[in-house]
Amino acid sequence: MLDKICGLARSAGNTIMKFYNSEKFINISYKSDKTPITNVDHEANSIIKKGLSLITPNIPILSEEELYNFKICQHWNHYWLVDPLDGTKEFLKKNGEFTVNISLIKNGIPVLGVIYAPFFDILYCSLNKHAWKEKKPGYKERIYVSKSKVPLLITSRSHPDKELKDYLRARKNYRIKKMGSSLKFCLIAEGIAHIYPRFGNTHIWDTAAGHSIVVAAGGKVKTWTDENLNYSLSSRRSFVNTGFCASTS
Template sequence: MLDKICQLARCAGTCVMKFYDSKKKIINVSYKSDKTPITNVDYAANNIIQKGLLSITPEIPILSEEASYDFKVYSNWKKYWLIDPLDGTKEFLKKNGEFTVNISLVENGIPILGVIYAPFFDILYSSFYNYAWKEKKIGLKEKISVSQSTVPVLITSRSHPDQELKNYLEEIKNYKLKKLGSSLKFCLIAEGTAQIYPRFGNTHIWDTAAGQAIVIAAGGKVKTWTGEDLNYSLSSSSFSFVNSGFYASGL
């Protein structure tokens, strides 16, 4: 099944790149209530992924960033697909290549499978339970794992600076800093290129589930600043689409 999901992510990524590279295809931009952009490209990729998932696992429901749901329906889901068809829409519009397709499978509140495809770079990351891989060419997977460093690389969001992050960085004396868009930050932690991804601003569960699955499978951890797990359990009384601040770490 993982291979099929990887192929599906590549198909959605191919669709995204057709818009990204074309001078003829029109990109329509609108804004959500939280002032984040959404485009017709997000919807096109979403349609490809939803159709593919329904074909692969018709028995498993799908929760997507680009859809609305009745809480009475999804609160009973114990196992579901969680997708972000175009993570890093801002980066897509800036044309810096730092955007991804995210697909994850959540079971009993835990992301057990994660796929992140960066179509501009043609790099795919995937995981299933305790195994994580990086695929630079189709069919050529290499296992990845987190790594430590005497001078850790801190990786932060390119598009979401905040004062709490500045205060956090002032307390750390010895580090290197790298900025990057989308869920690629999780991937760099998982492959050992970076060691810490601190996040204080808002994210949503579809932003983090696939990345969390890959980081944990690679031997890392993703925790809130109070040491708790991010909440993906739809039946939880404290459930919210909005995540608490968190950090991903390979240390």
């Protein structure tokens, strides 16, 4: 099934790139939180939903681009979690830092994760305790987190916050890199970056696929109270995450 999901992410990514590389009309609107959404998000979402419905017709799908009755979703123990275009701001800026995110949640845990970066044509995926980087379809290379005496901290390009400034001020020995979308998780999983601290709001579709890949590569994703970031809808009041830190240890 993992290969089918990887293929599905690539298919959605190819559609995204057709808009990115052409003069096709991009219709931009804004959600209640003032984040942008485009017709490209909806096109990618349609491809993924249709594909998942064929692969696993009995597993419900929760996507960023749909509206849901949260009380109904709370009864889902197993579900797909989708962000069809993570990093819409970066897509519109044309800096390439956007991804397609698909993950499978079982009993609050992301057990499968796929992140495809169509601009770079690189895919990251995980299943249980194994994580891979795929530069060509079907050619997977195992990836692992790594440690460093001078860790590379990777932070959001578009979402600065005061807590992050305070966190950095308290640290002494580090390098820093800013990046958009869930690629931040991927750089930790393949051993390039080492810490991704996040204080501002994210949603479960922003983090689940990256969470799965980081943990499968040997890292961890914990809240600031040292608890596992949980995707069990029955124990939540909304789709919003608390702050967290993804790291190599």
